[in-house]
Amino acid sequence: AKINGKNTYLFFEPTKGDFASETLIIENGLRKALKNNELFLVYQPKWDTKEDQFIGLEVLVRWQSPELGFMNPGQFISIAEETDLIIVLGEWILKEALNSMMELSKTIGFIPKISVNLSPVQFRNSALNTTIKEILEETRFPAEKLELEITEGALVINPKMAIEKMNDLVNLGITFSIDDFGTGYSSMSYLKKFPVSTLKIDKSFVDDVVSDHQDRAIIEAIITLAASLEMKTIAEGAETKEQVDILNFIGCYAIQGYWHSRPLDYTALMAYFQKLN
Ligand code: C2E
Ligand code: CA
Ligand code: CA
Ligand code: CA
Numbered sequence: 001a002k003i004n005g006k007n008t009y010l011f012f013e014p015t016k017g018d019f020a021s022e023t024l025i026i027e028n029g030l031r032k033a034l035k036n037n038e039l040f041l042v043y044q045p046k047w048d049t050k051e052d053q054f055i056g057l058e059v060l061v062r063w064q065s066p067e068l069g070f071m072n073p074g075q076f077i078s079i080a081e082e083t084d085l086i087i088v089l090g091e092w093i094l095k096e097a098l099n100s101m102m103e104l105s106k107t108i109g110f111i112p113k114i115s116v117n118l119s120p121v122q123f124r125n126s127a128l129n130t131t132i133k134e135i136l137e138e139t140r141f142p143a144e145k146l147e148l149e150i151t152e153g154a155l156v157i158n159p160k161m162a163i164e165k166m167n168d169l170v171n172l173g174i175t176f177s178i179d180d181f182g183t184g185y186s187s188m189s190y191l192k193k194f195p196v197s198t199l200k201i202d203k204s205f206v207d208d209v210v211s212d213h214q215d216r217a218i219i220e221a222i223i224t225l226a227a228s229l230e231m232k233t234i235a236e237g238a239e240t241k242e243q244v245d246i247l248n249f250i251g252c253y254a255i256q257g258y259w260h261s262r263p264l265d266y267t268a269l270m271a272y273f274q275k276l277n
């Protein structure tokens with residue numbers, strides 16, 4: 001039963017013999033998941049369509065819960081964000097991703113560029129930069145190979161602080177991309193203040209780019225905007241050849257989506273790189 005305007009549901013919990021909210025169940029489950037290795041990462045390749053070459057991987061978290069079954073990040077990231085769990089979770093994701101790439105590099109002969117999603121809550125955390133620096137040092141992962149994906153929402157709350165924080169990381173060699181671009185609050189004058197290298201065009205515009213002139217016009221405008229700000233563009237969620245051809249034609253630098261590859265677990269990722277060569 002939905003009890004209020006938020007996504008809160010009541011569940012009967014047999015073990016406790018009472019009702020607990022779904023939020024609480026997921027929250028407690030996540031704490032346990034972190035301890036019990038129930039979380040794992042998958043990696044989705046980004047592809048430069050013009051040069052036909054691999055340019056990097058986006059890290060996406062997965063949760064295989066013995067009690068709750070397979071959980072998508074859409075089902076638990078927002079709950080983790082309501083508590084401080086996202087901080088611990090985010091740290092685990094970053095460390096696991098960088099360690100995995102160092103390990104993978106022994107097999108494939110190079111360290112792939114990776115991008116890691118940063119929740120706005122993580123981004124606002126005052127210890128973020130120190131944590132990132134510590135993890136880079138500990139894993140010996142090169143900062144130039146790390147990209148952080150943040151949403152426009154993370155930037156608008158305290159732009160001055162955001163710029164400072166980003167510049168500090170950019171000085172190390174880290175790059176930034178704006179996730180779900182086009183769905184948020186950015187204006188042209190606003191965007192140029194932030195040290196951002198890539199705009200990720202939201203999947204909602206890519207979905208109908210073949211048939212919808214307005215969506216196509218929006219994507220073209222984003223590409224023009226990016227070019228004038230000396231930023232690159234990548235389209236999220238490209239699933240068909242028709243979409244990819246149009247995106248390529250209108251000057252989108254890269255694509256990420258099922259057309260090229262689904263997100264891959266570590267084993268599948270090794271196979272992916274073996275096939276590339
Ligand atoms: P996002 O950052 O926009 O990630 C892209 C989502 O689109 C991923 O869903 C990916 O699997 C999916 N996708 C990629 N290509 C296609 C396609 O061609 N078709 C379709 N239908 N979907 C495609 P996923 O992994 O379920 O993640 C959903 C959201 O959860 C992400 O959206 C991101 O906001 C968040 N998320 C995922 N992993 C993490 C993480 O490690 N940390 C944080 N803070 N958030 C994460
Ligand atoms: Ca993302
Ligand atoms: Ca998206
Ligand atoms: Ca997103």
